[in-house]
Structure formats: C-alpha cells, structure tokens
Amino acid sequence: MLKKKVLTSLAIAAAAGLLMSGCANQGSTSTSTSASKINIPAITTIQTPANAVLPAGDGKATCPAGLTLGYIGAETGANAQLGINIYDGVQLALDQHNKANPGCQVGFKKFDTEGDPTKATGPVTQAVNEADIVGVVGLPFSGESKATGNILEQKGLVHITPSATNPGLTTNGWTTFFRGLGNDAVQGPAAAKFVTGQLQAKKVYLVQDDSDYGIGLAATTSKALGSALIGTDKVTTGQKDFSAVISKIINAKPDAVYYSGYYAEGAPFDQQLVTKGYTGTFVAPDGVKDDQFIKLAGNASANAYFTCPCIPGELIPTFESAYKTSFNLEPGTYSIEGYDAATILLSGIDAGQTTRADLLAWVKSYNKDGLSKHYKWDTTGELQAPTVYGYKVENGKIVPIGTIG
Amino acid sequence: MLDLLLVHPVSANDWISFDIPSLIQNFWSATFDGLTFGAIYGLIAVGYTLVYGVLNLINFAHSEVFIVGAYAVVLVLSALGFGPSVPTLPLSSIILDLVLALIIAMLASAATAFVLERVAYRPLRKRNAPRLVFLITAIGASFAIQYTIFLVRGANAEPAVTMFQAQPVFDVFGTIINSQQIIIVIAAVILMILTDQFIRRTRVGRGIRAVAQDPDTATLMGVNKERIIIITFIVGGILAGAAALFYVMLVPSGVQYNGGFVLGVKAFAAAVLGGIGNVRGALLGGLLLGIIGNYGQILLGDSQWTDVVAFVILVLVLLVKPTGILGTSLGRSRA
C-alpha cells in the first residue's frame, strides 16, 4: 500500500518536473543541431605509399623454423580492447606472411600484462627468457614500458611500441625501444595548431585527467596554445559527474574545450557539457578517439574533433577488408600500427636477420614505407617524420579529416 | 630528463592552493549542483542507516544494491528506445517510461538487497557470528556483485541514457536552476518524508524501531525480527532503486560496474554525518556532503578533493560527534 503511495507521488513529482521542462522546451528546440559552425569535410581515402612493405613480401623467404614474434601487453583487464586491436593487427600480419611464405613460418606468443606496470615484469621477463622470440610488438602503455624497458634492453630484444606515446620513454638511453608513432610532444603542438587554426577557436579551455598521458599531453598542448588558453582544469580517472568543472567552463565561454585524457571520462564529460548548454567544439586526443566515445556520449559527440598520431587504417582498403575477413571487426585504433610493426620485424626475418642482435640492427637502420607511414627512426627510437591526423564525428561515426601536423 | 612533463599546466608545486575567487564566482551553481547530488547521496544513505540501525552492520554491499538499480534503469530505458540523444517521444510516454524504469529499478535493487540478506547475512546471524565476520562478508559480497556485473556488462560504462533535455526553470542569484535539479531534489525529499512517516507511523515501522532499539526485547514483544530485517533491506533497496533513476538522470553515462563503490562510501559518510540510524539525518547529511564536497572541489581546484573532503569530514564527525548531527533516533544509545 505504502509502495503504491510512493509511486503515485513520484509519478506526480516527475510529471510536474517534466511539464516544466516541456513548457520550456517549446522555446528552444533547436539546441542540438547547430553545434559547430565550421565544417571541415571528411576524407574518404588516404594516400597509401605505393611501395609500402607488406608482410607477405615476395613469398620466397626462407628462415629457420621456430622463430617467434611476441606481443607483450594487455589482453585482459580494463585496457583489454586496445590490446586486442593491436595483437589482431599483429596476427593479421603474421597470417599473411606465413601464408605467402611456406619456407618461413614465424610463430606468435602473447604475454598478458593487463596494462599494469606492477604486473608487467613477470611476463616481460618470461618473454625475454624465451630464446625463440626475436622481436616484440609492445608494450602498448607508457607506464608498463617505463617499468620494463630495461629488461628488454638487457637482453637486447628489439621492441616496437604501437601506442605508447609518453615522450620520456626515449630519454632512458634504451637502444632496443622503438616508437611506431608520434609522441605526445608531437601531438600537442599539432593539436594546438588545429584548434586555433582550422577550428578558428579564439578561446580554448583545457581540461586534463590525472594520467601520465593526460598530464604530459596537456603540458605540450597548453604551451603551444599560448594566449588562446583561457583556463585549465583537472578531472579524475573514474570521475562521472563533471558539473563543477562544467560550470566553470560555461562561465568562461570558450570556443573550444580541449580534453587531454581517455574516452572513459571524456565521453561523459562532453555529454554533460552539451547537456548543460555548451555550444562550442570539443577536441580530444587519441585516448578519446574510440567508437566507445560515440556510444557513451551519444548525440553530444557531434561537437567532437580528435587528434591522433595514428593512421586511419580503415581507409586503407586492402588492410580494412583483410582485417574484417579475419576478425569480423573493423580495425580499431592502433590496429594498423600493430600490423606495421609486425611487418617491419617480419621483413627483417625474411631478409635473414634471425637473431635478436641482427633484427635489432635491421630495425635501427630501417628506412622504408609502411602501409600507414614512412618508418625511419632516429637514434633514440623516435620516428623521424611522424604524422598527426585529425578526425571528427559525422553521423555517429569517427571519420578522418586529413593530416594536421 | 622528464622536465617536459614537469611543466605542469595548472599548478606547479603548490599542491594546495585556495582559489577563493573561483569559489565566490561559482558559489551558487556549486550549491545547487551539490544539493542535487546530495539528494541522491541521501537516498542511498537511508539504506545504510536503516541496516545499521537494525543490524549494527555497515552494509558495504549496499553500493552494489544501488548500482544494480542503475543498470536496471539503463537497460530498461535503452530497451524502450532511449539513448544518448534527447528522446523525441511525446511527453506522456516519457513519463510513463520513466515510471516504469523507476519501478523496475526499485524491484531490481530490492531484489538484490533481499538476496544479499538471505544468502550472505542470514546464515551468519544464525551462527551468531562476530561482527568482523559480517563486515568481511559484506565486502566480499560487494566485490562479488561488482565483478559479476563486470563480467556480464564489461569494463566500460554503459552508453548514456538521456531521459529528457534539462531545461532552465528559474534563475537564482544569476545561476540557472534546471528542471532536472528540481525533479531530483523534490522527489528525493518526498521519498524521504514517506520513508520517515513509514518508520514512525506504521506497524512495520514501529517494528523496525523496536528491533533497532533492542532486538531481544522486540522479539519477546512479538516482533518477527527476521521479517523486520528483510523489510529493512527491501526498503533500503527501494530507495536505492529510486536513487539509481535520479543518478542516471543526472549522469546519463555514469553507470559502470564499479561506479557504486565510491558513491556508496560517500553515502555512508552522509549517513554518519547526519547521524546513523536516522532517516532525516541521512537526507541532511547527504545534502551537506554534496554541497561541501563541491565547495572543496572548486576551492581546491581539483575534483579529487571531493573525495578527500568527504572522508576528512567523516573522520572529523566521528571523532568530534560520533552520533552525527541529528544523533540517534532509530538505534539505541550506545554506552
């Protein structure tokens, strides 16, 4: 009986509130449509290097049996999806290579770190102690890379990270570490240029999360933004309610908000921004560029732009269709980087570099096009000419809008 | 070596800095936002307060009772066609759908609370287990539910479910109060009044108070203690279900497997702040905690401080006035 009472009164209360909102709604129905005034068209193709090295090679490679590539990184845990994107890319490269080269069958071993620096030493040590592993794709995250880079260094095992972007990683003096994409120090200025240039924002508000990645990227971005930066704020990993930050932003009336962090917080943040009446653009880096962002933020995501040192693998038709056939999925963020990294290692094996030392030397002097970009590293392991792409949300999908830096 | 990263954009080395102008500027919006969130804390806090009253147990798993309700809201509404976008349904059907979601969330939360009580706590009561055993069980149950959800629904938050576009209703001191805030606060207050009256006026409510004061005497006086305990859990669950609806209304994309934990700890802090065992205290504590947490966050310039402020308040209250602001009215006075 009481329950009935509760429900009735609740219904009344809800009705009252909705009526109020309903009345107000009459006046302002067209809030969500005109999110951005600037329209940068999406690109539908990217230029794939004509002579890009592919895993299949010439099909005549021979190599001793038992050679193995490793993937070390998250397979389970909260960061599993990113790991799956990467090792599926690696797997695809290996499958193509082994199918085309009957004389050279390379194995594949995966080691799960859960993306956790404190757990990573066990799997990494195991990997370096397995003598058949000559090259590694990984580790995906900066923290775990920091914690274990010296182990790979000690054993001279070459590893190409497809996604760890912390600039500090190449300052450790490691000779076995190579980064298969641009770091945050490249992305930050590119993002700043994109926001103030193409997006024509005069006033930018920067919000960072508390991650290594978010802080580092925010530092380089804010430096490059200069006087356009009108305010900064911080949010926390796992935060769900951003009303306090949002009220500050609404008061500051920026043209663009740059969010330096991951999609788990970025999506609800953008969603709440728009719900609370923010009409500017929302710009975020690769950590937010994920289909989950759109799923989580819904129509609010229409105001979002992304910057990413990653290459839109889905626009490379050969890669996209092969990936889809193999895994029944669209390639994810960093799938192409994983694929390219594996390709570089495989081409080395095909060229007869079958020891760790030889393969390391091979990568060090590598200077060829990959499917996504040109690969040539400097002495510290940074790419010499990294590219940063811009993306936007269009009709509920993330689409590339071309290079921005 | 990492000097690039040391260029901290917000504050270089002064890790505590008081941003008073910002607090003044955002004072009213922080207050209204805090009240709205505080109302939700209050609804959850009732569950802690009631269970603590009758069992002297911090029901750590109550946060999971809440989050199950939140999942119910999200799943029901998505099935009804709600999504991240503002729904285009006619108003009447939105109201109907929300009421339906509310009922199902209440049922889901109440059912979780019921199962929890029967499966985890009741066997312990029968054995007359020490209090530590109850607490550890509560924590274990909380974990088990959290990670069951994790396995079923994954690590990511559920997609946003927007119920309706919050509309500005009126203006207070230059800060707009929107329809969501009004609905949540009013509905929470109504629910709290109903619960309070339920405890004070009905036969079952008297039973709850009797058990809270003295379980043995209550049993002797013909109160069915087991039934009262179950009802207490269910009432707490129903309110948690309601809180779940309002939470999703406020934070449409905030439903995640571990999302209840911190919220639960804060709600417990609210219960203690208001005076554990006291339904009115739960609401008061919730509102206060919501406001103070928001002030702290704006004053100190980092959302992380919300939690720190909440915990520090909890400790201070426990040390200075362990009975909370409104003292105990449901539980016995403890010597």
Place this chain on the structure above:
Amino acid sequence: MSMSEGPKVLPGAETEKETIDVEARPKRSSGLFQPLVDKWNALPRPIQWLWLIIVVVIAYLLPILDIPILTTQPGNDWALACFSMASYALIAVGLNVVVGYAGLLDLGYVAFFAVGSYTAALLTSPDSPFAHIPYLWTIPVAMAVTMFFGVVLGVPTLRLRGDYLAIVTLGFGEIVRILATIIPALKGQVGFQNVGRPPGTAADGTPLFANSNGTPWYWLTLTIIIIVLLLVGNLERSRVGRAWIAIREDEDAAEIMGVPTFRYKVWAFAIGASVGGLSGALFAGQVGFVNNQKFDVQTSILFLAAVVLGGAGNKVGALLGGVIVAYIPLRFTAIANYKYLIFGIALVLIMIFRSKGLLPARQRLLAYGRTAYQRVISKPGTVTPPTPPEAEKGAAS
C-alpha cells in the same frame, strides 16, 4: 597424546561422573588441514624442527626447481612469480597482526604498502629530488615511516568503534592514493623510474637484483619473511599477543583485566603498518618503478582476502593465504578477468562456511605453554586441549 577434540574425560580418571554442559561441547572446528595440523602437533619437537628445516630448504629452492605442474610459465616468469607470492605472503603476515590478532578491520592496508613504496622510490630513484641513500637502508626507513603513519592514523581512529574503523581506514587508503596523484612531488601516474636495488652483479654483468631476476629478490624476501615470522611469533607468545587476542575477543573485558587496550591497538596498527611498508619497499625495489596506480581499494581487499582465506589470527595461515592469492592469477592467467569475482565469492563463502579460513589452528599465547600443558596432561584426571597448539614454521620456544 590423545588427539580428542573436546573436553573429553580420559579413561580411568575419577571424574567420570562429571557431566559436561552440552552447550559447551565444542563443535568440530576442523579445517581443511586439520588432520595434518593434529599430526603435526603430535610430533616431538626435534622431528618438527627437522621438518621445518626441510620445508625451509624447499622454500629456498622453489624458484630453481620450477616444478612443471606448479610453474606459472609460459605466462609469467617463475622466479618473479615466486617473489610475487612471497611479497603477498609478507603483506598477509603483516595485515594478520592487525586483523587476525587485534581484530581491527583495516580496509586501507594498501596505503601503508604505498607509503613504503614511495619511501623507497623517493630515496633512491633518480627522478626524485631528495637525497639518495643505498637501497637497503630504505627498508628500515620505510618501516619507520610507515610505522609513524600507522600511529598518526591510529591515534585518532582507534578510539572509534570497530566498524567505523573499517570505513575510516578505507577512507585513509583512498586519501593516500589521491594524494599520490595530487601532490606534484609524488609525480602521480608519471611515477619514479629506476628505483634502487641491493648491490651485487651477476656473472653476465647485469645487476644481481635486476627487476628481471626474480630469484635473488625471492631469497631476500623469504629471508625477511622468516625473520618477521620469528619476531611475530615472539610477540604472539607474550603479553603483547595475549593483549591483542584479548582485545579481539572482548575489548571491554580486556580493558577491565588491566590491558591498556588503546595502546596495544596502536601497537598492532603500527607493527602491521611497518610490515606493510617493508613489503612496499621490497616491491618498489623489484619492479623498479612506482606510480600511483594499484594502490586502490581493490588491492586492499585482495590483501584482506589473503588473510581471511588462509586463516585470520594464524600467521602460517595468513602466509598460505598470501601465497594462494598471488599464485592463482599468475598460474591461471586466463582467469585475470575473474580474479576479483573469485576472491569476492571466496570471502563470502569462507565467512559463511569456514570463518576460520583454511588453516584454523589457533595461536599459542604462552612462551612456555607447551611445558605447562604437558605438566597438566601428565596428571591424572585432566583434559587435553581441544585444539592443540598450532603448527608453526620457524617458531622457536
């Protein structure tokens, strides 16, 4: 020596007429290993020592033996897995002092672990602006610092009722984690690289205590565990241990029997904290990298699960619990996603069906109890202890 469970009257005694209260007759509180424990207690002291030595030797050989069924390969390096188990065991032994002995539910134990880790990192990592000291010195420093934190936290909160303590420690754990994020000097997720290590160089020129070299780290930790067990055992069989158990059993009664309960609770907290700090410093040294991740509530609960699983109040049980909690996810890597679910359910089930954990042997609280009880037993008309003194590793008396 009879292994009877309850106050059963020995045959031939004159007390046959004595009727023993039915209520007081103990229920069989047999643990999983109860027969083993009974057998162990029946052994004469020298034989126990012999077995202990064998067990210790096997423990030291563990990373080298790499038994095929037990090994965590190919997913994880076995020697490092051994270290991981050992450090969890050490943590569990420390937490057992707080939860198992004194009955104080500490849900923020990971905070002490964090403080220990950060102490080691701040004093050895090149990323830290502080003065650097040799790594091995950070271990006592970390213990002292965490002990200080334990007292600072304990003095205000240990006056609270038991269940409030749980929530306050939970809050403390969160605050430490958050402060590690907020305070710039602690470098949040950026963290500290190249945390120090003990000196020594292996044959191949790499450091002996490299983060990839689990065996020396394991031996170091195992040695520390044995020392800690001996010391904790000393405390257990003394006025201190009795005070803790008395507090756990009935705090008011303990106070009235002249136990300064508050002081002993603070001691339990401080000692538990220092062991937590010790393991934190070891862990920081082995991983070589410390940041603000992994010092969350989940980890605290995992530690608690270790203690409860093994048997709260029993240091050998806690040790076993720590080993199991660390080992299972490393051995069965496929269950990584199920880990917390499994341990959550385990907590509930253990509490409902076997609240004493896997190794429910009770603690011995008298330094010379064995002789005393034997004296009693040798007299006619006496009753054997229901659950004889526990099996202990490395316990001298």
Place this chain on the structure above:
Amino acid sequence: MSSEATATPGAATDHVDELDVAPEVAAAAAPDREIAVEVGDNIVEVKNLTVKFGGLVALDDVSFTIKRGEILGLIGPNGAGKTTCFNAMTGVYKPTSGDVLLEGKSIKGRKQHSITRLGLARTFQNIRLFGEMTALENVVVGLDARHRTSVVGALLRLPRHIREEKTAIDRGMALLEFVGIASHAGVLARHLPYGFQRRLEIARALATDPKVLCLDEPAAGFNPAEKEELMALIRTIRADGYTVLLIEHDMKLVMGVTDRIVVLEFGRKLADDTPTVIRNDPRVIAAYLGEPEDDVA
C-alpha cells in the same frame, strides 16, 4: 544464560575438596602480598556517587565504604543500580558526580585498566571470558596487569620477558588450581562447562592481584550445590587476605557469606548493616516484596 544454567546439573561437585587445600596455593598465586587480614580501615570509599543517563538517575548520591578484609554484599531488586554502581566503581561509567576512593586514591579520570592496576578487579554477570584462549591463557592475561614487559622486550625476548613468562605459568596454574579447574588449563574458555567458566572468571580477576575483588552475581545460573561451593570459595578468597565486594541476587547466598550488606533501591542506598540486621529490616523486606527470591534462574 538461564537455559545454560538448567543444563548444568551439578557440574564439578567433586571439586569441593580441592578448595580446602587452598591457602598454600594462594600463597603461590600471589606470593608478594601480605596475607594478614587487618579488618578495620576503609579500603574503598564510595562518596556521594551519582550516575545519570540523560534524564534518568541510575544512582543517586550513594555512599558506603568497604573495609579491608571483609566481604561486603551489595543487594537490591532488579534495576536498583547495583551493576551501575559496580560499573561506576570500575570505570566503565563516568560518575556524574561524587567519587570513589581506593586506599585514598581517587579513581576519577583513570582509565579502566589503570583502575585495575590500582587494585580493583571484577568479574562479569554475563560471563566475558576470552573464548578463543585456553583457561591458562585467560588467567595469564590477568597476570599481565602486573607485568612490565614492553613490546620491544617481547619482540627480542629480553630477560625480563622470559622471567615473567616463566613465573606467569606457575602462578597461572596455581590460580587455576585454587579455583579448582587446573585440570582444564589447556581447554579453550568457550569449551569449558558453565560452572568452570564462572570459576575461571574469578581466577582471572584474582590474577590481577587486586586489593578488592568485585564479583558481579557470580552465582547466576548455579544450582544450590554449586552455590555452596561458591560460598566456600569466596570465604577462602577472603581468608587469603582479599577484600570482596559481592553483588548477588540470591539472598541466601548473600546472607550466608557476607560480613556486611549494603541495600540499594531505585538508585539510593536503603540500608547498610550486618546480614542479621538487614534480614529483619522492614524496609528491605518491603523492597523485596513481590519479587520472587529466586528469579535469577
């Protein structure tokens, strides 16, 4: 409690004789104390003791003294304030006003454990042993009140610790023997028969080497035979030089064992005299009218 009592028919009746050997045992139990009983001077003075809970006055301006070496009974109907008085004396409750002096020293502001060390020990009406400890360990906890080993001393097994541990065993066993349960030294307290648990409570309180031993309804749940034994035990304790304060519901037991009786009613002192006088005091009889004598069972 009462259900357990009925389930304890004549437990340990055969142990009566053990009590007779007590004096030498007691000497072993507390070797340092002066055995000589000098009845006369006031060892405890309760001065105008008042305890209020909120608006409720549980104890109203009660004064009495306990003389060295006597057995003082504290009686009164249910709710008369006996246990409150007890709790105020042992520091469980803070007196609203008034004071309790032990050998001239005020217990005000002292923690419970330091009151115990001052020389006031008690047992509990509802038995509160440390269930997971053996009988001997329970007693040694009491003995620890007089021990001075520090945490560091125990950690490193310093000589004092070793010495104290060794004497603790002997004295603990002697005390168990004294109360007649030495044969159960190694049994967990919660596994002891009900009657033994009550005896163990007394042994544990004695172990703190008190000047005054306060017994809170020690006969609750006992049958007549057990009560007889208990009376003998209390007398032996007194004979050993302890002063005893006895709260008891059972008039027969109180009349049989005490030297003097203080009667409380509604928180006030009603009478204070020898058992013979109390027995015939019309006010006391009135206070107990309608109150069945053996409602403890």
